[in-house]
Amino acid sequence: MFDRPNTGWESERLIEALSSRNCVTRATAAEVLGSKKDRVAIKPLFRLLRDKDGSVRWRAAESLESLIGDEDIELLLSGVKDEHEGVRFWSVYLLGRCRFSKDVVPYLISALKDDNHEIRAIAAQSLELVGDERAIPPLLEAMRDEWKGARLSVFGALRKLVSENKNEIDAELFLKGLEDDYPDVRFVSAFFLGELGDSRALTPLLDLIDDINEDVNVRQWAAYALGRMDDDRALVRLIDLVNGEKSPVVRRMALRSLGEMALRNPEYVKQAEACITSILEEEDVILLGLAQGMLARLQKNR
Numbered sequence: 001m002f003d004r005p006n007t008g009w010e011s012e013r014l015i016e017a018l019s020s021r022n023c024v025t026r027a028t029a030a031e032v033l034g035s036k037k038d039r040v041a042i043k044p045l046f047r048l049l050r051d052k053d054g055s056v057r058w059r060a061a062e063s064l065e066s067l068i069g070d071e072d073i074e075l076l077l078s079g080v081k082d083e084h085e086g087v088r089f090w091s092v093y094l095l096g097r098c099r100f101s102k103d104v105v106p107y108l109i110s111a112l113k114d115d116n117h118e119i120r121a122i123a124a125q126s127l128e129l130v131g132d133e134r135a136i137p138p139l140l141e142a143m144r145d146e147w148k149g150a151r152l153s154v155f156g157a158l159r160k161l162v163s164e165n166k167n168e169i170d171a172e173l174f175l176k177g178l179e180d181d182y183p184d185v186r187f188v189s190a191f192f193l194g195e196l197g198d199s200r201a202l203t204p205l206l207d208l209i210d211d212i213n214e215d216v217n218v219r220q221w222a223a224y225a226l227g228r229m230d231d232d233r234a235l236v237r238l239i240d241l242v243n244g245e246k247s248p249v250v251r252r253m254a255l256r257s258l259g260e261m262a263l264r265n266p267e268y269v270k271q272a273e274a275c276i277t278s279i280l281e282e283e284d285v286i287l288l289g290l291a292q293g294m295l296a297r298l299q300k301n302r
Contacts, residue, residue: 005029011038018044023053030056034063042067046075049087061090065097073100080107089119096126105130109138112154117147124150128157133165137173140189144182151184162192171198178204183215190218194225202229206237209250220253227257235261235268239275252287255279259294263301273298 005017005028014036017029030048033041041063048060068076076098079091092111095104108130111123124142127135135157142154162169174196177189190208193201208214208222223241226234238261241254255276262272276291276298 005032007032007035011036011040015041015044018048023051023056026051026053027056027059030059030063034059034066037067039067039069042072042075046079046087049079049090050084051086057086057090061093064090065094068094068098070100070102073102073104077102077104077107080111085116085119088114088116089122092119092123092126096122096129105132105134109135112138112142117145117150120145120147121150121153124153124157128153128160131161131164133161133168136161136165136169140173140177140185143184143188144180155188158188158192162195166196169196171196171200175201175204178208183218186215187218187221190221190225194221194228197228197230199229199231201225202231202234205229206233209237209241216247216249219247219250223250223253223257227254227261230261230265235271239271242275242279248284248287251284252290255287255290255294259298262298269298269302 005014005025009017009032011033014029014033018026018033020026020029026048030045033045045060045064045067049057051057051060076091076095079087080095082088082091088111092108092114095108105127108123108127112120112127114120114123120142124139127139139154139158139161143151143158145151145154171193174189174193175198177185178193180186180189186208190205193205205222205225209219209226211219214222223238226238235258238254238258241251242258245251245254258272258275262268273295276295279287279291282288282291
């Protein structure tokens, strides 16, 4: 019987404890093996990723993170395709958190299509950590994922990668994304076109915002992107949206975007202030709060 493993135990005894019937013992042994930094434990800990208990798998992965080296890369790459979901999940996790000389990006990209939604999500997070811009196109495609949790992870990864690689990204990828069948691909494309500030996006964004049959979330982020264009046509359209848009969500974003545009461009301040002031009697308390806050910022910025 193995109980209370501790750092006084030899690695061989701790490895034997990984086979205990007691899940607490297995988890503790895995944790202690990681603290001992004995590489002899790598393969036994990797096998423990198949454990039926989630806490044991987590402790094994945590210890592997402190032990894994460049020479262990093939073990993790094989794990990405393993039949056991626990092995796949933690292999993808570790590929993002450890550093290897071998290119792991293609393996992580392939994991974006795993049958398990949690593995798809962790693949996006690992790609974010690796930070390679080659992941941007497949991540945009992964915004079609049926599970919201995976889409949130994908969006987070895209946001970081686009921010860090603005000068290397061709906006054409996101211009094409505006025409995608999936609303989340369109909204993300609109968002990043705003972040990139590419003038080629102006006309497609105006068309998108004018389509009343378009998904509200997509139109909202098109309004955000217009506010980053710093163009007279974008200004006029945002004023129209603030004054007459029926969707509260789109209207609020338009007001925020109009104000931000004016903060960057002093020549737009008078028009923006006049538009925002005209809605101070609105019943939409959220819109009213945004208007008051933006007017204060514009006044302070003079």
